[in-house]
Amino acid sequence: MRKPLLAILLLALAASASAKGSDVSDSLAARLETLRAETAALRELRREKLDALERAETRRWSERYAANARREEAAAKARSLEGRYAKLSADLGRLQTELLDLRGAGEELRERAESRKAALEAFAVQAATAAEKELDAVAGDFPAGMESRMLRLRRSAAALRGGDLLGGLDLFFADRLERHAATLTREWNPRDELGPTLRAGTVFLGRRAAAGPEAVTRTGALRGKVFEWNSALSPSYAAMVEEAVAGAGTSAATLRIPVDLLQNKAMRNVAASAEPGEAGARLAAWFRSGGVVMYPLAFVALLALLLCLDRFVAFARHGRVSRKFLRAFDERVAAGDFEAAAALCVRENSCLSRVLLSLVRDPGKDYASAEKLLNEAMMTERPRLEKRMGLIASLGSIAPLLGLLGTVTGIIALFQTITSAGTNDARILAGGISEALVTTETGLIVAIPVMVLHGLLSERLDRIAGAISTRASELLNRLYMGR
Secondary structure, rough: OOHHHHHHHHHHHHHHHHHHHHHHHHHHHHHHHHHHHHHHHHHHHHHHHHHHHHHHHHHHHHHHHHHHHHHHHHHHHHHHHHHHHHHHHHHHHHHHHHHHHHHHHHHHHHHHEEEHHHHHHHHHHHHHHHHHHHHHHHHOOOHHHHHHHHHHHHHHHHHHHHHHHOHHHHHHHHHHHHHHHHHOOOOEEEEOOOOOOOEEEEOOEEEOOOOOEEEEEEEOOOOOOOOOEEEOOOEHHHHHHHHHHHHHHHOOOOOOOOOOOOOOOOHHHEEEEEOOOOOHHHHHHHHHOOOOOOHEEEEEEEHHHHHHOOOOOOHHHOOOOHHHHHHHHHHHHOOOOHHHHHHHHHOOHHHHHHHHHHHHHOOOOOHHHHOOOOOOHHHHHHHHHHHOOHHHHHHHHHHHHHHHHHHHHHHHHHHHHHHHOOOOOOHHHHHHHHHOOOOHHHHHHHHHHHHHHHHHHHHHHHHHHHHHHHHHHHHHHHHHHOO
């Protein structure tokens, strides 16, 4: 049974396989045609791709060639620009060097201009200062053309301060020329309101006034060149002035005039008609000869005298050690009547009584408390006695210093006068120095008595303080020892 079935199955399978084989052949043939068509299409596509690639390659090479051409052109332009840049850089460097040189030259010129400007400004300031100094000196100079000189110098200083150097210098030197011309000329004015006036250079100026002859003299050698009209002339000097002024109005070939060549105060002293024998006049002249420092010296002397008198009076009133008071005080203390002793101290009202009062006011205290009260009382009373003693000593030290100050300032003024007058006369120099030493003399005259008085007062103060300390210690030991 099984075999026929197996055969049937094999036949069926063979028939099915035969049918399937014909179908496969047909299918393969169709697919072959399809593959051939696809192959042809692929070949066409490949050809198109190759053509596209060839065109792309051609375009790429064309673009590369164009890029290379542009690069070469840019490189050529760059080389050209670099050449131009190098040339411009060289030109720029040269221009910068020239500019630096020009700047350096400009800075140098500016510095020189500023230096010249500063020098001119400094010169203008110095000239203005000289003009102002000369203006200040005109008031003390010989009175010859003083008004016009002051006006000219004031305008000169204003012009120099305002920047007009040439104008200011012109006015300044014009004043100097006028001052120099005044020393070489003579002026006779018979129509002066105060009387006929004669000026001979810068050494004589006199006139015949209604009240009598007058002449210009100096007020003092140490106070600068200050001149004034002086009518208090000695008979001989007045006669010489009268003769000179009267002779100026004549045609005389020669003319005698009294001349003070050094222009110091010696002529004024000779010309003074007042006799120097009076003590008051001598003292006043001596005081004036010392200058302005004599006033503080006089103040120091007066103040020191008043303080010394004050201390002598204070020592006499509060520093006295009365034996009568001590005897009465000891009697009351010995009798144990401390209230009466305290009342006696209050009536006495001296430094010693006030110190002793601190011990008998409360006799019931112990030794330490009493000693403390005693020390407090002595510390209170001693400053009252020493009051103003330090000021007196200071005044005694200040007086010679003020005198030395007056001497120094006087010698400085003397040398300034000597320099202005241009003299080397030893007599004038010695006279001026002796006058300057007046303040030192005055300072020593004031200081020596003040220091002597201060020593006497200090000695009396020590004696009073010692007596007070001794009496107070005796009373303290007598009343409170052993408590």
